[in-house]
Amino acid sequence: MAQIEVKNVTKVYSLGNEHLKAVDNVSLAVDKGEFLSIVGHSGSGKTTLLSIIGGITTPTSGNILFNGKDINKFSSNELSEYRCVSVGFMFQFASLLPVLTAKENLMLPNLFRNKKLPTESVEKKAEELIRMVGLGDKINAYPSQLSGGQQRRIAIARAFMNDPEVILADEPTGDLDEETEIEMMQFFKSMNKKNNITFIMVTHNNDLAMQTDRRLRMVSGSIHEL
Numbered sequence: 001m002a003q004i005e006v007k008n009v010t011k012v013y014s015l016g017n018e019h020l021k022a023v024d025n026v027s028l029a030v031d032k033g034e035f036l037s038i039v040g041h042s043g044s045g046k047t048t049l050l051s052i053i054g055g056i057t058t059p060t061s062g063n064i065l066f067n068g069k070d071i072n073k074f075s076s077n078e079l080s081e082y083r084c085v086s087v088g089f090m091f092q093f094a095s096l097l098p099v100l101t102a103k104e105n106l107m108l109p110n111l112f113r114n115k116k117l118p119t120e121s122v123e124k125k126a127e128e129l130i131r132m133v134g135l136g137d138k139i140n141a142y143p144s145q146l147s148g149g150q151q152r153r154i155a156i157a158r159a160f161m162n163d164p165e166v167i168l169a170d171e172p173t174g175d176l177d178e179e180t181e182i183e184m185m186q187f188f189k190s191m192n193k194k195n196n197i198t199f200i201m202v203t204h205n206n207d208l209a210m211q212t213d214r215r216l217r218m219v220s221g222s223i224h225e226l
């Protein structure tokens, strides 16, 4: 059984009399531990598809099955656990809370677990992940004291805090320099292999896409294998 099944998913955005089909009858099966990349022009529906898979956006029609269960049928508690624990998000923009330090930003997702972990172990894990993305000297820095690329790396680390089964990454290395981008890709690949975490990554970078197990292209809401 596939870990994630996208079944005939369509998303139509309606603005007054205008209707825009952002995702057009997409079907896709992703196995546990796969590293998948999605490329496509701006506006082709990549972000919309990721947020539907992640349970943030409700599709107009179609279903998302996670380990065989339809996420649209989850209770609100189950859906919140799915979004906050089963799935780790890397959004297009770093989105750190400015009043919290890097470490505190990483500790935040624990608050949304049904079974919260002890603060001490969460703190240790946050520090370890920040070191893993190469920012061991910035653990107690506030976002305003970090460069854009450093904030991005903290947001990357945050996605792994709840030991997700799946990472949904939307242009995760978009604003990083080439060297750091390569380092982050190595980090993703090692988390994918060591922890068997599934990756679905939207990228504009063909070199990065070429390093993944499977490549897909979105064109006007439809998806094609490359």
Ligand SMILES: Nc1ncnc2c1ncn2[C@@H]1O[C@H](COP(=O)(O)OP(=O)(O)OP(=O)(O)O)[C@@H](O)[C@H]1O
Pocket (backbone or CB within 6 Å): 013, 014, 015, 020, 022, 040, 041, 042, 043, 044, 045, 046, 047, 048, 049
């Ligand atoms: N909340 C919304 N309301 C109305 N239209 C939307 C909304 N979100 C996205 N769209 C439209 O849906 C289409 C697909 O957008 P989406 O963000 O999924 O594309 P994308 O491929 O991720 O683009 P990019 O690479 O620029 O991030 C676009 O035409 C966009 O304007």
